[in-house]
Each structure stands twice: as C-alpha cells, then as structure tokens.
Amino acid sequence: MKTNRLTILTVSYGHKALLLENMRLSQLLHKDFLNDVEWHVAENSPIDHPERFTESEAGFYLHPGDGENDKGISHHHASALNNLLRTVNLNRYVLILDPDFFLLLPEWAKVIPDYMHSRALSFFGVPWHPRHHENYRYFPAVHCFAFDSHVIDRDSLDFTPQLDLLEWKEGRLAKLLTKIPVLGYRISRRSWDTGTRVWRRYSILSNKYEVVTPIYHPDPSFLTLKNRLIESLLPDWMCLLPKRTGYFDETSFEKRGWVNEQIPNNWEAFMWKDQPFGLHVRRSFAHHMRSEADELSKLPIILKSIITKVKLK
Numbered sequence: 001m002k003t004n005r006l007t008i009l010t011v012s013y014g015h016k017a018l019l020l021e022n023m024r025l026s027q028l029l030h031k032d033f034l035n036d037v038e039w040h041v042a043e044n045s046p047i048d049h050p051e052r053f054t055e056s057e058a059g060f061y062l063h064p065g066d067g068e069n070d071k072g073i074s075h076h077h078a079s080a081l082n083n084l085l086r087t088v089n090l091n092r093y094v095l096i097l098d099p100d101f102f103l104l105l106p107e108w109a110k111v112i113p114d115y116m117h118s119r120a121l122s123f124f125g126v127p128w129h130p131r132h133h134e135n136y137r138y139f140p141a142v143h144c145f146a147f148d149s150h151v152i153d154r155d156s157l158d159f160t161p162q163l164d165l166l167e168w169k170e171g172r173l174a175k176l177l178t179k180i181p182v183l184g185y186r187i188s189r190r191s192w193d194t195g196t197r198v199w200r201r202y203s204i205l206s207n208k209y210e211v212v213t214p215i216y217h218p219d220p221s222f223l224t225l226k227n228r229l230i231e232s233l234l235p236d237w238m239c240l241l242p243k244r245t246g247y248f249d250e251t252s253f254e255k256r257g258w259v260n261e262q263i264p265n266n267w268e269a270f271m272w273k274d275q276p277f278g279l280h281v282r283r284s285f286a287h288h289m290r291s292e293a294d295e296l297s298k299l300p301i302i303l304k305s306i307i308t309k310v311k312l313k
Contacts, residue, residue: 006109007091008039011065011080013073014051015099017296018281022102023058025303029106034059036109040088042066042080063087078159078194081142085154093117094154096145100281101126103144104306105272112146122151123202123209126278129268130216130248133240135191138247139203140211142195143280144270156201162192186238212272216248253306260305264295276306 012019019041027033044065045052056062066079081096093113097103105111116124124147125140140146142159178185191199202209221227222240231239242248253259253269258276263269268280281299 005035005091006037006113007088007094008037009042009081009084009088009094009096010039010099011042011044011077011084012053012099013044013065013077014049015045016051016053018099019053019060020058021299021303022097022099023060025102025307026109029104029307030109031107033109036107038091040084042084044076044080074161074194075163078161081159081194082157085157090149090154092148092150094147094149095125096142096147098143098280101143102279102281102303104276104278104303104310106307106310116146116148119210120208121148121210122207123147125211126270126280127211127214127247129214129280130218130242131268134189135193136196136199136203137236137242138211138244139199139209140195144278145195151207152202158197159194160197161194162196164192183238186234186240189238212270212277213246214248215250215252215269215271217250217252258306258309259302261298261302263302264298267295276310279303279306 010019023039026037030036038061039059040061040063041053042063042065043053053060053062063084066076066083093116095112112124115121123140123145125145126143127137127139128135128141130137135141147157180187218241227240231241231243236243249271253263253271253276263279266282268282270277270280279302281295
C-alpha cells in the first residue's frame, strides 16, 4: 500500500466519455497525476452499451459492476460502489467520485489528503446541493466523498439507498401528510438516496468532517416573508432552506470572473477557500428535458475557461 497515493473509486454507467474527459482535466491540473492516484472504475453499463469500458485504459483500473438493476439505478450504483469498497486494496485516503463530477483545484489529489491529514478529518467533500432539499445536509454526499480509511472501517460504509423510505414517501400516509397546509410536505421529507445510511451513522458521531460551499440561488418562493417566518420556527430538517449560516453562496462562478462561458442551469458548482472546487454536470439529461449533445459540447470549453483562470491566480 502506497500511503502517499489517493485511491479513487467510481461507478460508470455509460460514462466512458465523461471519465476520459475527467482524466484529461485531472492530468492538466497535476504535474504527475497518475503517480498520485489509483483510479478504480466499476463498469455497470450493459454489455452492448456504446459508452462501456471494455478494458482498463487511460490510467483507469477496470472492475466488474453489479449486473442486477431491477431495484433501480440508485441501488445498482450503490451495489457496485460497495463491491469496490470491499475488494480494492485501499490507500489511506479514498475519494469516491461520480464520473460527471469535475474537480477544479490544481493538484487536488495531493491537496485533499494533505488537508484532511492536517485537520484530522475522517470525511471531506461536497454536500448535496441545496436545491435537493429532501436530502441530508452538512455532510459529504457520494458525488465527491473522501474518507480516511485508517479511521473509518470500509466495511462500515454502506451506500445502499433506503428503498423502504422511498416506498414510504410514495405511500398513502405520506400523500395524506402532504395535504396538510404549509407543514405537510415538510413533515413528509425523508432522505433515502445513496449515502443516507452513511450520513445517519456518522454525522452524529465524534468523527470530524467538512464540506465545501455550494453556489446556490434559492427559489424566490423560499425567500418570501411568510416562508422565512415559518422556517424561523421550524427545525432544520423541516426547512426548504438550510439554516446554517454560510452553508451556500449566491455569487456565481460567472460573476466571480472564474469562467467566461455560461454554466448550464442544471449543473452544480462548488467553491472552497474562495476558489473553484468542482462542477457536477448532473447527467440526467432526458429527465430534465435537456440537450445532452449541446451541454456536453460546452463541457470542455467551460472546464478550460475555469482552469485557465485558476492557474493564473
């Protein structure tokens, strides 16, 4: 085990092009990226998928994914991730990274472990973006989730979504609760997706963790006097806006002069220490009536614009 290297774990489902772009960007941001990391990919794509890895290439170590997807994409993804966690020979610091999450810090493969070591952090990463207000807050999400394997037992990390809570949310009682004026939807909020079990286990323990800052423009309806008054009286878990001061920042990358191009609305941006930290492309194009070809054609241009400015700082 080479403790000076970062282990990266990723699950791919038709993400080959995005991962190759991610590798290209990472090598631009590092002097010797492939000497700093071991990047392991579980291939979950169907055999005939055109964006499937068929062999290890471009610095990736390829592993078989999970062939069972009858419980949904979140369970399929988490199962393959859990398999990676149990079978890969991990270095001390491990980064779980979505294929469509692009880290923007120069030498991030060294910066993140060094920072975690200096702060004695067990976990570090990005939180669920505040627009996903049903999910947990203030704790790293699986999109970009680093942990210290000398402190956290890999076998204790279970990313399987809590499908029982999803079934509850879609059940009769939850639907009845949503009919209660003002409070109904808030009462029925339940985080169930990938990472929820880890959050429930570790966010209340003594392990130290930190998250970076999302760029977020709240829905105007959340900012009305009525909503603010209601949320001032409610616990955080029932609120549509996070209560923790400084948890998000409203000034976009564009307004900060960090990018020349307009970042698509569905992408999620994160900053750290007053510099760009990452972009999450959120590749559910069809679900949100987005143009996959248009957005992916903009991706290299936007990434180049950001890292050019970052390197000039």
